[in-house]
Amino acid sequence: MFEKLADRFIGRKAYTLHVGGNQLIDKGEIEKGKEKHLKALELYQKYYDAGQRDPNILMAYAVLLMRFDRNEQARDLLLLSEKLGGMDQKAKKQLRINFAICQWKLGDLDKAIENLEIAGSNGMTSMIYTALGFFYIEKGKQTGDFSKAEEFNISALEYDEEDAGILDNLGQLYYAEGNTEKAYEYFTKAFNSKPSQVATLYYISKINFEKGNNEKALAFINECVKGNFSALATITLSQAEELRTKILESQR
Numbered sequence: 001m002f003e004k005l006a007d008r009f010i011g012r013k014a015y016t017l018h019v020g021g022n023q024l025i026d027k028g029e030i031e032k033g034k035e036k037h038l039k040a041l042e043l044y045q046k047y048y049d050a051g052q053r054d055p056n057i058l059m060a061y062a063v064l065l066m067r068f069d070r071n072e073q074a075r076d077l078l079l080l081s082e083k084l085g086g087m088d089q090k091a092k093k094q095l096r097i098n099f100a101i102c103q104w105k106l107g108d109l110d111k112a113i114e115n116l117e118i119a120g121s122n123g124m125t126s127m128i129y130t131a132l133g134f135f136y137i138e139k140g141k142q143t144g145d146f147s148k149a150e151e152f153n154i155s156a157l158e159y160d161e162e163d164a165g166i167l168d169n170l171g172q173l174y175y176a177e178g179n180t181e182k183a184y185e186y187f188t189k190a191f192n193s194k195p196s197q198v199a200t201l202y203y204i205s206k207i208n209f210e211k212g213n214n215e216k217a218l219a220f221i222n223e224c225v226k227g228n229f230s231a232l233a234t235i236t237l238s239q240a241e242e243l244r245t246k247i248l249e250s251q252r
Contacts, residue, residue: 007050011057014043018064025228028196033228040064055081059095062102066231071105078102093119101131101231109138129156130165134234137173149173164194165232171203172234180207198227199234202243209247218247 021036044061062077078099081087087095100115116132133153140146153173156166167190175183184207190200201224209217221244229237 007047007052008054010043010050011047011052011054014040014047015057015060017043018060025230030226030228037064037067041068053080053084055084055087055095056091058084059091059098063098063231066098066102066105069105071102075099075102075106093122097127097131104131104135104138105231109135109142113139124159126160126163126165129159130163130169131232133166133169134172137169137176140173141176146173146177162193164190164197164200167193168197168200168203168234171200175203175207180210183207196223196227198224198229198240201227202235202240205247206243209243209250214247214251218244218251221247 017036017040021033021040023033024030024036025033041061041064044057044064047057048061058077058081062074062081065071065074065077078095081095082099096115096119100112100119103109103115104112113132113135116128116135120128120132129152133149133156136149136152137146140149150173153166153169156163157170160166167186171183171186171190173183174180174186183203187200187203187207190197191204194200201220205217205220205224208214208220221240224240225237225244229235
């Protein structure tokens with residue numbers, strides 16, 4: 001009995017470290033946040049190995065695994081969380097959102113879109129608008145048809161015209177369509193709303209580099225590579241580092 005209680009405490013401790021890491025990263029203390037996240041991963045694994053199966057704890061574990069690109073393991077935990085049941089409606093909705101993001105990270109864009117559309121069918125949130133808006137843009141890149149991405153992301157702006165993720169999506173949409181000036185306008189708005197958002201920093205740097213504004217481009221990409229590349233980040237650290245290398249090489 002006491003061992004089981006101790007095992008449950010490990011799960012709660014892992015979650016507390018996980019949340020604490022998120023808070024540190026949000027404040028710009030990236031390395032300290034990562035340290036907490038690594039400790040949380042260790043405790044989540046101990047919790048799992050002890051046979052504990054609270055679906056909410058397992059879902060949190062899966063989200064943290066995605067942050068470290070351990071997406072297959074995250075998928076398995078999310079499926080297990082669904083199978084275990086016992087979640088309230090809010091948690092079930094979050095589970096579907098998390099699973100959609102995991103599917104995207106594993107390369108199944110169509111299934112990711114399908115699951116987010118289901119999640120949004122009984123009420124939209126900023127997170128759904130941001131993730132699904134980006135997925136529609138990615139689909140547009142595949143098909144060459146951005147009409148659905150345009151319609152959805154404009155409706156997202158009507159939902160929240162100050163949300164940094166929504167503003168960044170519009171920047172990415174117009175950039176994909178070749179409208180660099182309009183893209184830059186929305187990236188600037190996204191930056192003003194959330195200066196630490198890595199995708200926004202990346203695209204502002206990229207557009208400045210394409211225009212020959214190398215000094216400004218380098219300043220933005222330097223901030224980007226120091227940023228938080230979370231599970232929801234729409235660019236990777238390797239992309240940012242590659243752009244930084246190109247900018248530096250052009251200055252030689």
